[in-house]
Amino acid sequence: MLEWDTHRYLEAHWAIPLYGSLFHTVNIRMAPEQIAYCINHAEDVVLFINEDFLPLIESIQDQLTTVRAYVLMSDKKDFRPETSLPNVYLYEDLLALQSPDYEFPEISENSRATLCYTSGTTGNPKGVVFTHRDLFMHAVSVCMTWGLYPGGMEFRANQVYMPLTPMFHVQAWGVPYFAFMMGCKFILPGRYEPDKILRWLHEEKVNFSHCVTTILHMLVFHPDAEKYDLSNWHVGLGGAKLNRQLAERAWELGILTQSCYGMTETCPAMTLGQLREEHLDLPMEDKISYYIKSGIPWIFSRVKVVDDDFNELPHDGHSVGNVVVRTPWCTHEYFREPEKTRELWKNGWLNTGDVGYIDPEGYLMITDRNKDAIKSGGEWISTLILEDAISQFKPVLECAVIGVPHPRWDERPCACIALKPGETATAEDVRAHLEKFAAEGKIEKWWIPDLPDGYFFVDAIPHNYIGKIEKNVLRQMYAEKHK
Amino acid sequence: MLEWDTHRYLEAHWAIPLYGSLFHTVNIRMAPEQIAYCINHAEDVVLFINEDFLPLIESIQDQLTTVRAYVLMSDKKDFRPETSLPNVYLYEDLLALQSPDYEFPEISENSRATLCYTSGTTGNPKGVVFTHRDLFMHAVSVCMTWGLYPGGMEFRANQVYMPLTPMFHVQAWGVPYFAFMMGCKFILPGRYEPDKILRWLHEEKVNFSHCVTTILHMLVFHPDAEKYDLSNWHVGLGGAKLNRQLAERAWELGILTQSCYGMTETCPAMTLGQLREEHLDLPMEDKISYYIKSGIPWIFSRVKVVDDDFNELPHDGHSVGNVVVRTPWCTHEYFREPEKTRELWKNGWLNTGDVGYIDPEGYLMITDRNKDAIKSGGEWISTLILEDAISQFKPVLECAVIGVPHPRWDERPCACIALKPGETATAEDVRAHLEKFAAEGKIEKWWIPDLPDGYFFVDAIPHNYIGKIEKNVLRQMYAEKHK
Numbered sequence: 034m035l036e037w038d039t040h041r042y043l044e045a046h047w048a049i050p051l052y053g054s055l056f057h058t059v060n061i062r063m064a065p066e067q068i069a070y071c072i073n074h075a076e077d078v079v080l081f082i083n084e085d086f087l088p089l090i091e092s093i094q095d096q097l098t099t100v101r102a103y104v105l106m107s108d109k110k111d112f113r114p115e116t117s118l119p120n121v122y123l124y125e126d127l128l129a130l131q132s133p134d135y136e137f138p139e140i141s142e143n144s145r146a147t148l149c150y151t152s153g154t155t156g157n158p159k160g161v162v163f164t165h166r167d168l169f170m171h172a173v174s175v176c177m178t179w180g181l182y183p184g185g186m187e188f189r190a191n192q193v194y195m196p197l198t199p200m201f202h203v204q205a206w207g208v209p210y211f212a213f214m215m216g217c218k219f220i221l222p223g224r225y226e227p228d229k230i231l232r233w234l235h236e237e238k239v240n241f242s243h244c245v246t247t248i249l250h251m252l253v254f255h256p257d258a259e260k261y262d263l264s265n266w267h268v269g270l271g272g273a274k275l276n277r278q279l280a281e282r283a284w285e286l287g288i289l290t291q292s293c294y295g296m297t298e299t300c301p302a303m304t305l306g307q308l309r310e311e312h313l314d315l316p317m318e319d320k321i322s323y324y325i326k327s328g329i330p331w332i333f334s335r336v337k338v339v340d341d342d343f344n345e346l347p348h349d350g351h352s353v354g355n356v357v358v359r360t361p362w363c364t365h366e367y368f369r370e371p372e373k374t375r376e377l378w379k380n381g382w383l384n385t386g387d388v389g390y391i392d393p394e395g396y397l398m399i400t401d402r403n404k405d406a407i408k409s410g411g412e413w414i415s416t417l418i419l420e421d422a423i424s425q426f427k428p429v430l431e432c433a434v435i436g437v438p439h440p441r442w443d444e445r446p447c448a449c450i451a452l453k454p455g456e457t458a459t460a461e462d463v464r465a466h467l468e469k470f471a472a473e474g475k476i477e478k479w480w481i482p483d484l485p486d487g488y489f490f491v492d493a494i495p496h497n498y499i500g501k502i503e504k505n506v507l508r509q510m511y512a513e514k515h516k
Numbered sequence: 517m518l519e520w521d522t523h524r525y526l527e528a529h530w531a532i533p534l535y536g537s538l539f540h541t542v543n544i545r546m547a548p549e550q551i552a553y554c555i556n557h558a559e560d561v562v563l564f565i566n567e568d569f570l571p572l573i574e575s576i577q578d579q580l581t582t583v584r585a586y587v588l589m590s591d592k593k594d595f596r597p598e599t600s601l602p603n604v605y606l607y608e609d610l611l612a613l614q615s616p617d618y619e620f621p622e623i624s625e626n627s628r629a630t631l632c633y634t635s636g637t638t639g640n641p642k643g644v645v646f647t648h649r650d651l652f653m654h655a656v657s658v659c660m661t662w663g664l665y666p667g668g669m670e671f672r673a674n675q676v677y678m679p680l681t682p683m684f685h686v687q688a689w690g691v692p693y694f695a696f697m698m699g700c701k702f703i704l705p706g707r708y709e710p711d712k713i714l715r716w717l718h719e720e721k722v723n724f725s726h727c728v729t730t731i732l733h734m735l736v737f738h739p740d741a742e743k744y745d746l747s748n749w750h751v752g753l754g755g756a757k758l759n760r761q762l763a764e765r766a767w768e769l770g771i772l773t774q775s776c777y778g779m780t781e782t783c784p785a786m787t788l789g790q791l792r793e794e795h796l797d798l799p800m801e802d803k804i805s806y807y808i809k810s811g812i813p814w815i816f817s818r819v820k821v822v823d824d825d826f827n828e829l830p831h832d833g834h835s836v837g838n839v840v841v842r843t844p845w846c847t848h849e850y851f852r853e854p855e856k857t858r859e860l861w862k863n864g865w866l867n868t869g870d871v872g873y874i875d876p877e878g879y880l881m882i883t884d885r886n887k888d889a890i891k892s893g894g895e896w897i898s899t900l901i902l903e904d905a906i907s908q909f910k911p912v913l914e915c916a917v918i919g920v921p922h923p924r925w926d927e928r929p930c931a932c933i934a935l936k937p938g939e940t941a942t943a944e945d946v947r948a949h950l951e952k953f954a955a956e957g958k959i960e961k962w963w964i965p966d967l968p969d970g971y972f973f974v975d976a977i978p979h980n981y982i983g984k985i986e987k988n989v990l991r992q993m994y995a996e997k998h999k
Binding site: 180188189190214215 | 660665666674
């Protein structure tokens with residue numbers, strides 16, 4: 034299916050897997066040749082297409098080797114499009130032909146239900162499969178973890194939900210399944226327009242959403258944000274680290290934010306910036322310190338940090354290693370990629386590819402994606418901690434830290450910085466800001482980027498389609514500049 | 517294990533199944549020969565025995581054919597009992613010998629975890645088995661149903677829990693599993709003494725319990741009840757129908773009560789007197805009408821009412837039939853009783869043996885146990901509805917309606933009534949009270965027991981060890997009287 038976040042997409046999330054078919058949610062932000070690759074690799078037989086993606090599919094129809102029928106969808110009444118596609122049906126016509134009663138077949142809980150492709154930085158996209166059982170167990174864990182632990186999302190049945198990550202991205206984090214199951218009202222935002230989203234959040238009294246930090250940033254710093262009552266709204270954040278500045282700005286508007294760390298392969302729940310019982314009476318600024326952590330495992334999830342020989346590292350707050358996870362909902366397979374599946378599940382745990390540590394309270398801190406980590410003089414520098422520190426400097430709109438080659442230390446960090454409109458700051462100013470953090474023991478002194486080449490001011494930090502910072506693009510830009 | 521509700525019993529609920537053994541919770545209220553039957557039928561190998569049950573086991577030791585070792589338990593330090601049993605170990609000694617670290621084996625979720633015997637009115641007790649998966653799914657459903665739907669038990673992690681049904685009765689309704697899993701504090705009452713229970717409920721700020729109606733009755737009508745603050749306390753009621761009088765009396769003390777309908781074979785959750793979203797703003801007296809219903813299915817549970825040919829009956833509020841259920845936690849088997857298992861699961865649904873109807877809002881009303889149902893002139897009379905009506909007559913302490921033989925109508929109802937101390941009432945008074953209910957359409961006029969033989973005043977209504985009214989005893993008493 035190629036679709037925006039509509040009621041049709043929600044219907045399909047339930048109907049297609051329950052009918053016994055594998056539901057491939059096509060990532061519409063991929064390049065056309067990648068989309069063709071995914072559809073062929075998945076051996077899709079029927080394509081459901083929103084009219085907006087009809088030209089795209091027409092342009093690649095000759096490359097599609099397995100598709101036998103096309104079902105077109107639109108919000109328009111009397112939708113009768115011209116198309117070069119063969120075997121075309123209309124979604125609403127097909128529905129109108131059927132009885133409202135249908136007895137779904139009994140299906141093994143271990144049969145495949147959904148498939149979504151995740152694009153690495155290299156190689157072809159990989160298809161991540163979830164079974165009915167995976168989706169069920171994920172839904173149960175999210176309900177229980179968001180619902181039963183005080184001081185967090187405070188999820189309850191019958192609340193009002195607005196998804197703000199697209200449904201083609203890990204089934205919108207699985208939330209449509211559990212929110213629908215629990216009788217929640219859905220406010221589907223269609224294409225994301227910040228002014229409309231803000232108005233709907235207020236008017237519909239939305240209780241909860243989930244989104245990447247970029248979207249939240251766009252909303253809470255929007256000029257209209259103060260006009261609305263957003264104090265009902267609880268938001269799970271993912272995709273990139275939730276920083277203190279953003280969480281505090283959200284709280285000024287009454288919005289409770291909580292960091293959710295996960296990845297496509299984990300459906301995506303893994304850990305959550307959740308309060309423990311002993312934190313419930315802390316002042317909000319201290320609570321935020323927990324809300325922005327990568328967090329503690331969701332119920333039924335197990336996470337550990339291991340060294341390269343797979344020995345578990347102590348929960349001491351500084352032993353950095355590879356993050357591995359087991360949950361009752363992690364994907365069992367990359368679709369038709371046994372070699373990549375074996376690599377993912379090396380040692381019987383799902384290897385996330387992220388590095389971090391666990392502190393004595395049991396909170397995981399992700400310090401880096403493996404491939405983004407900086408090793409300088411044989412020691413790790415956490416780009417995420419540095420980014421968090423730099424983002425607390427008032428003139429900074431957004432920043433990203435990358436590793437750049439260094440003749441003596443192998444790598445040194447470079448802070449790529451976009452300033453807020455009208456603000457100015459120099460490399461020296463940023464360095465002085467960081468020295469305060471080092472003096473307070475929050476970062477290591479030798480982590481601070483060097484003058485002058487450790488500071489790189491850019492107009493805007495580049496993001497990919499799901500809002501993640503594209504560090505590979507920044508590394509190229511830096512290399513260009515220093516050629 | 518033969519034990520009171522102690523920390524040892526809680527430890528064993530987790531440790532024995534997780535170790536890979538089948539955990540048989542012996543019903544200590546059974547007669548010694550029944551206990552011997554159960555232990556032999558279960559082929560128990562190790563018996564864990566509280567010192568209070570040592571004389572009992574010694575008295576039947578010659579009948580035990582499979583037990584190879586006895587582990588004795590006590591709250592006393594330096595517990596060194598004299599006993600005629602062979603191969604005796606002490607629980608605390610065995611624990612002290614072991615390392616605090618233990619890696620439990622990986623066990624199939626479908627392996628048997630617990631076994632408890634349920635005694636019918638005839639024949640040998642039947643062993644009800646639950647697998648690890650059953651117990652897990654039941655725990656998840658209870659967490660979600662009690663926790664996520666507003667206006668009910670409002671269960672949350674880290675609350676304070678006091679079990680008030682013994683752990684040998686369907687694993688104390690499965691609550692020790694989920695309450696422990698969710699980090700709740702346990703207040704274990706030991707042997708039940710109402711004055712101590714009331715004091716602990718107040719002092720420990722207990723949030724939730726579950727018990728049979730007899731226990732709640734004993735507590736809320738206790739002379740000390742008003743002395744304590746019980747307004748934190750939410751109670752799930754089972755074993756017998758929760759009547760309005762008892763629910764209203766509890767609410768006078770600030771106690772929220774909710775009817776839970778189930779049976780050993782369903783682990784026991786099946787339906788719950790739960791509010792729907794549209795009831796949340798009703799006044800309490802109207803809410804109580806829902807709290808005391810048999811209720812709507814717990815999440816993931818499916819309940820229907822069928823006729824004798826297994827056709828589903830409409831949700832019309834009066835079509836009475838057999839109640840059947842499917843849940844992901846119902847027992848799969850009576851232990852080593854394939855014939856009884858087949859009967860239980862006839863037509864692929866668990867046949868509860870209860871009869872009732874479903875109303876247009878979807879609430880189940882249990883009108884009778886199959887064997888207690890009264891068929892008069894070819895039509896059903898609900899003893900439970902009649903009992904509820906009679907119990908609202910002020911002088912009545914407790915009542916039970918039984919069917920008695922009638923030459924013309926086959927059966928007619930007889931109300932067995934115990935009056936409150938110091939109160940008086942005649943058969944004519946009770947009949948006049950019931951005629952008001954008939955005039956309001958709450959009962960059928962022809963259900964009203966006839967004068968004079970339809971009213972049978974007794975000193976006390978007899979209950980079995982779990983608080984259920986023994987209607988077979990009442991039928992015998994009635995027969996004796998009319999001989």
